[in-house]
Amino acid sequence: MADAAALLNLAETDVRTEIPKETYGPVLTKAPFIFVDGTFNTRDLGLIPDSPLRANFAFRSGALAQLTDHGKAVLKGKGIKRIFDLRSPEERARMPDPDLVGVENTWIHSARPDSTPDLGRFVANGGEEGYRDMYLEVVDVYRDSWKAILEHVRDRPREPFLVHCTAGRDRTGVFGGLLLTLAGASENVIALDYLLSRIGTEPVRLMLLQFALEGSNAMDQEQPGFENLCSLRRSCWDSFVDGVKKEYGGFEKFVTDELGFSDDDLAKIKANLTRP
Template sequence: MPPKVSMLADIPGEENIPSRSSPTASTALPLHPTFFPFHIIPGISNFRDVGGWPISGESHVRKGVLYRGSDTNRVTPDGIARLQELHIKTDFDLRSSQQIERTGGYKVLGGMTRIWTPVFADEQYTEEAAKQRYELYAGEGTDGIVTAFIEILTSGTTMFRTVLRHLLATIPPSSDETAPALFMHCTTGNNRTGVFISLLLLLLGVPESVVIEEYALSEKGLAPTRHINVERLLKKGAFKEYGPEEAQRKCERMVGARPESMRALIEEVKRRWGGPEGYFKEHVRLTGEEIARLKTLLNVT
C-alpha cells in the first residue's frame, strides 16, 4: 500500500469566491493535498497520477502515463508548465458541450492536443436529464448514485475505448522510457472520471479495497475548491425546491466521493457483468488481446 503522508501545501491560482457556501473570512480553506498520488497543478484541483497503486506482490500500476483531475478552466500559466513537465501530451475532455459552453469554452493547453470525448451526448444532457442525475448523485444512500454510475459506464463506452486504445498506441513498452502521458478529466473529476478510473484499476488487478481508497481521495482533492463548485450548482438552481440548507447539503454530496458508493458499484459490476473484464469486453468492446496488452503495459515492478 502506498504510504499516506499528511503533508499539505497551498496551491496558487485557485479562486476563493466568497459566497453563502464558502468558508467565512475567519475560517481557513482546506489545503490542496501533496501526498501520494496528488500533484500540485496551479488552477486544477483533484489532480493526481493513476499509477503507483499495488497490483500484487511487488508490482504496481505504472506511473506517469495517465493522470486524472478536474477541468482546466482556471489553470494558470504555471499550471500549464507543470502539466508540460509531466510530459502530458493529450487532454481528454469528458464534459458535455453544454457544460463547456456554460463555462466559457475550454482552455488551450500549450503543447497538448485536446480530444473531446463526451460521456453524454447532447440529447442525454438536457436540463431535465441533468436534474434527474443530480438527484441520483445527491441521495443519502447508494442506490441512486450506483444507478448514475451505471449510466456513466454504459453511456461513455466510446470515450473509454478511445482513451484506452490511445494508451495502447502511444505508451512505450518499457517503463524506463518517458511516456507521452494522458490527462483525463470531467468537471470535478470525481464522478465520470472517477468511475472509469476505478474500473480500469479493477481490470488491472488492483485490490477492491485500494480502488475504493483511490476513489475516495477526491474528498481531499476537491475540499479546497468545494465551495466554488457548490456555489456554481446553487447558482444554476440545483435543488432549489428543497430550500437553501438542504439544497447546499445535496450539492456538497454531489461534490464528494463516499467510499460506500464505490463499494456498492463494484458489487453491481459483479452482478451485471461478472466483474470488470466482462464490462470491458461486452460494453467497451476491447478484445482479449487488447486487455492483455493493457495489463502488460500498465503493470510494472
Template structure:
C-alpha cells in the same frame, strides 16, 4: 509554482483533484504506474499549468465533459505545448445532482448508468491509453463521477483490490474541499438546497462499493466490461501493460 507530488497529487497552476494512479499494489505482485492521471476540469489552467503538464510528459488529455460544459468552461489551447485533447463525452444531458430531472437517485444508480451511456467514452479512454505516447490525463468537471468510474475501471483492469479502488475514489472529497466555497453559493443561486449542493462534492465509499458490485454482477470485471463495449483483446493487453510495472 513547480509540479509537486505529495503522495499521488499533482499541484498544477491551477487545477484541482489532480493525481496519478501509480504506486498501487496489484494481485499479480506488481505495482501500478503513473501513466494515467485523473483530474477535475482544466479550464483554470494558466500557461504555467500547461507547461507543468508538458514537464510531466502528459501528451494527451481525454475530456469526458459534454459539449455544453466544454463551451462554458473552455480549456486553454494545449496544442501549443504539444498536448492533444480527445473529446469523449460520457453524456450530453447533465446527469449530476445539479442537472438530474426529478429526485436524484444517488450516485451508485447514476454510475451504473454511466457504464451504459458512457460506453463510447470509456472505450475511447482505453484505446487512447493503449496507443498514446507519454502520460494520459483524463477528466470531467469535478474529477469525481465520470472520472471516478474511469479510474475504477483502470485500477480493476490493472488488478488493484476493491478496497484500494474505493479509497482512491473517496480521496476526491478531500481534494475538492478548496472548491466548496466557490461551488456551494453558485448552486444555491440555481435553487438547490445545501444538502443537494454539497452532494456534488461528496464521494461516499458506499457508492463506489455498490458500483463495483454492479460491475461484477453485470459484467464480471473491468476487462469483461471493456470487451462488452468493443475494446479489443490487444488493446486490453496494451492498457494493462502500460498501467503496471
C-alpha cells in the same frame, strides 16, 4: 508520499465540514497529488499508495480552463501528450480547455445528455442507490470516451495522458476505478483513489456545492438527499461496483463485451498499465 491510512482518515471528513488550508495544503503538494496551478484534484493514479499502475502515465484532475502558465509548465513537465475531456457540450462552452503546445485535446460527444440526479434516490442510508444509478449511467453515457482512453493505453503506452471532467470527482472517478481495476489494484486501493477527491476538491468545495445545487435542481442544501449526493462514501462506491458486476459481469467484461476489445487487446492494456 502520504500514508494511506492518514489519507483515508482525512478523505472521510464530512463534506459540510471545512478542512483547514493548513491541513489540506501539505497533502495536495505531495504524491499522489500534484499541485497544478489553475486546476484542482490533480493526481497520478500510479502514485496512489500500493497502486500497481505505473507512475507518470495516467493522470486525473478537475477542469483545466483556469490553468496558469505555471500550471501548464507542470503538465508539460509530466510529459502529458493527450488530454481527455469528459464534460458535456455546455460545460465545455462555459469553460473551454486551453490549447497546450504538443498536447492533443480529445473530446467525444457522449451517447446522450447526462440526466439530472433524482435526489429521492439519494435519501436512504448514505445515498448508495442513487450513486449506483448515477455511475452506471456514466459508464453507459461515456462509453465512447472509455473506448478512446483504452485505445490510447493499448496503442500509445509511451505517451502520458490526463483525464478530467468539471470537478474531477464523479465521471473522472469512474474512469479511475476502471483503469485501476484493469491494472489489478485491490478494492481498497481503488476506493482510496475515489475517496481522495474529498481532499482534492476542498479548495473549491463551496463552489462545487453550489454547482451541485444548480445541477440537481435542489431547493436548498437542506433538501433530503442533497448531502448524500455531495458526499463521497466507500459504501456508495461499493454499491456501484456491485452494479457493474450485475449489469455487465464486471469491468473487464464491460471492456470486451460492450466496448469491443479482444482478449489480446485487454491483455495488452493491462500490460501497458503496469509495465513501462
